[in-house]
Amino acid sequence: xxxxxxxxxxxxxxxxxxxxxxxxxxxxxxxxxxxxxxxxxxxxxxxxxxxxxxxxxxxxxxxxxxxxxxxxxxxxxxxxxxxxxxxxxxxxxxxxxxxxxxxxxxxxxxxxxxxxxxxxxxxxxxxxxxxxxxxxxxxxxxxxxxxxxxxxxxxxxxxxxxxxxxxxxxxxxxxxxxxxxxxxxxxxxxxxxxxxxxxxxxxxxxxxxxxxxxxxxxxxxxxxxxxxxxxxxxxxxxxxxxxxxxxxxxxxxxxxxxxxxxxxxxxxxxxxxxxxxxxxxxxxxxxxxxxxxxxxxxxxxxxxxxxxxxxxxxxxxxxxxxxxxxxxxxxxxxxxxxxxxxxxxxxxxxxxxxxxxxxxxxxxxxxxxxxxxxxxxxxxxxxxxxxxxxxxxxxxxxxxxxxxxxxxxxxxxxxxxxxxxxxxxxxxxxxxxxxxxxxxxxxxxxxxxxxxxxxxxxxxxxxxxxxxxxxxxxxxxxxxxxxxxxxxxxxxxxxxxxxxxxxxxxxxxxxxxxxxxxxxxxxxxxxxxxxxxxxxxxxxxxxxxxxxxxxxxxxxxxxxxxxxxxxxxxxxxxxxxxxxxxxxxxxxxxxxxxxxxxxxxxxxxxxxx
Numbered sequence: 123x124x125x126x127x128x129x130x131x132x133x134x135x136x137x138x139x140x141x142x143x144x145x146x147x148x149x150x151x152x153x154x155x156x157x158x159x160x161x162x163x164x165x166x167x168x169x170x171x172x173x174x175x176x177x178x179x180x181x182x183x184x185x186x187x188x189x190x191x192x193x194x195x196x197x198x199x200x201x202x203x204x205x206x207x208x209x210x211x212x213x214x215x216x217x218x219x220x221x222x223x224x225x226x227x228x229x230x231x232x233x234x235x236x237x238x239x240x241x242x243x244x245x246x247x248x249x250x251x252x253x254x255x256x257x258x259x260x261x262x263x264x265x266x267x268x269x270x271x272x273x274x275x276x277x278x279x280x281x282x283x284x285x286x287x288x289x290x291x292x293x294x295x296x297x298x299x300x301x302x303x304x305x306x307x308x309x310x311x312x313x314x315x316x317x318x319x320x321x322x323x324x325x326x327x328x329x330x331x332x333x334x335x336x337x338x339x340x341x342x343x344x345x346x347x348x349x350x351x352x353x354x355x356x357x358x359x360x361x362x363x364x365x366x367x368x369x370x371x372x373x374x375x376x377x378x379x380x381x382x383x384x385x386x387x388x389x390x391x392x393x394x395x396x397x398x399x400x401x402x403x404x405x406x407x408x409x410x411x412x413x414x415x416x417x418x419x420x421x422x423x424x425x426x427x428x429x430x431x432x433x434x435x436x437x438x439x440x441x442x443x444x445x446x447x448x449x450x451x452x453x454x455x456x457x458x459x460x461x462x463x464x465x466x467x468x469x470x471x472x473x474x475x476x477x478x479x480x481x482x483x484x485x486x487x488x489x490x491x492x493x494x495x496x497x498x499x500x501x502x503x504x505x506x507x508x509x510x511x512x513x514x515x516x517x518x519x520x521x522x523x524x525x526x527x528x529x530x531x532x533x534x535x536x537x538x539x540x541x542x543x544x545x546x547x548x549x550x551x552x553x554x555x556x557x558x559x560x561x562x563x564x565x566x567x568x569x570x571x572x573x574x575x576x577x578x579x580x581x582x583x584x585x586x587x588x589x590x591x592x593x594x595x596x597x598x599x600x601x602x603x604x605x606x607x608x609x610x611x612x613x614x615x616x617x618x619x620x621x622x623x624x625x626x627x628x629x630x631x632x633x634x635x636x637x638x639x640x641x642x643x644x645x646x647x648x649x650x651x652x653x654x655x656x657x658x659x660x661x662x663x664x665x666x667x668x669x670x671x672x673x674x675x676x677x678x679x680x681x682x683x684x685x686x687x688x689x690x691x692x693x694x695x696x697x698x699x700x701x702x703x704x705x706x707x708x709x710x711x712x713x714x715x716x717x718x719x720x721x722x723x724x725x726x727x728x729x730x731x
Contacts, residue, residue, distance in 0.1 A: 175266070200213055206610075225714050297422040375409050382409065447472055448472075451474065455563055457470075472536060476571055480599045481576050483498050488553075491553055491564075492546055576727075582693020584614050586599060586698050596619065623656070703728070
């Protein structure tokens, strides 16, 4: 048997390489190999089906782009129309068809109302329930891949031929699916800005594409193993693994894929995130090295090359961004300030800042705390002293040449609030705690900005919900809306901020920024703030400073709050939430319930990585 194998190996391997497929070097059942015509037809099918996969995915993206362009155009026209319209009656009326789509598809969780509230089994984190739209999309992708994996295979022919076709088909599709897999995983994924879809939504799809890639790789390997065992039994299999590079490199690559799948489980990912991240990258690199050798001189190797180039380009952009933002001009510094409630205010003096937009976040690394740990945090506030001096000039104050020079040298500061948890955040808090003054300055690395694609400027009525440290995402929107109202550049006429906190001491987190907002021009005409304290130590802590800033004990009745504002809404209504999973799900349910009777949109920010 071994002599027969050695005599047929060159011809079979050469044919397989020419067609871009892995052809088993063993004699097939009944003593016959696949004919060259059969192998050529199978190779054509594999190539066509690989192109089908990319074409279908490209078509879906195209449809989503059209949808996004329509939505953006409607909001832009609405903003322009409402600039000098204080009633905005026309935009209060909902579109019944679109409202039904939002209620039953876009905003609807898969089952009942649970979406961002985590699923737990004891201490184990089991993940999140996707929305119906996400579920339908994922189901369509899975069904497409199953269909393409088995269509066109001669199941009525010999077992050897069927397994051979299945092996080649699933192997090719596994590699082709790695292209969208790596695109979806990138922080610089261009589809995020084009489609205004958050990174965590793309990351959900990325995880499912990863599972599809692993399952197709397993099917590919299993089909070949069964075929070889059918012909040569286990002794031949052992010989191939020891003497044929294609086999043992494929085995290692498949094993690495399975390891990635296990390490990426929700329970391990959430319990040991930093360990998961480093293992994930290391195993991916290992799998790509061995997969490259496994596919040497085949057509799928070209698909893999495209995937590797995309991955390398995204990593290069991230590295270049980090270097650009963090080095030169004295480097980026982070001032750590202890706050009540196990929190820390981090003020970044960025070497090369950017023009800040609400909703943006950045990845922060503090080398003295952890060089290889990079975590995302919402940017809560941005101060640009140079801009403030320019505003003084517009108001008539005299600006000297010395002021202009000093302004050009000053750095924009960007601030964020970090709540003490485990890992990086705990170490950062402890570092600030060791300072006698509660304030310390450290070197930092910044990668960003990301996000900032959502806008609330086209809504006449805006409700903003925040839970705990989720206020950091919402404060910039409040400032942006109040400033835009004063300058007459947006549609908003009513802004309601609802912040749920455990203790009044948490107000210190954003006190300097809220003081600035409350002093802004025309703030009282547009902004109303409602604070809900869930764990007050006494009733004396609960007091309302004014009619526009009110404090209440306990948790809010989200449905009632939204109904109160919806009854007297001005124009279209936008409802944004950033907080705990339970709060987000309550707000989502309340918005869904009013589709068809109110023109109301739902915007959710959740880091579900």
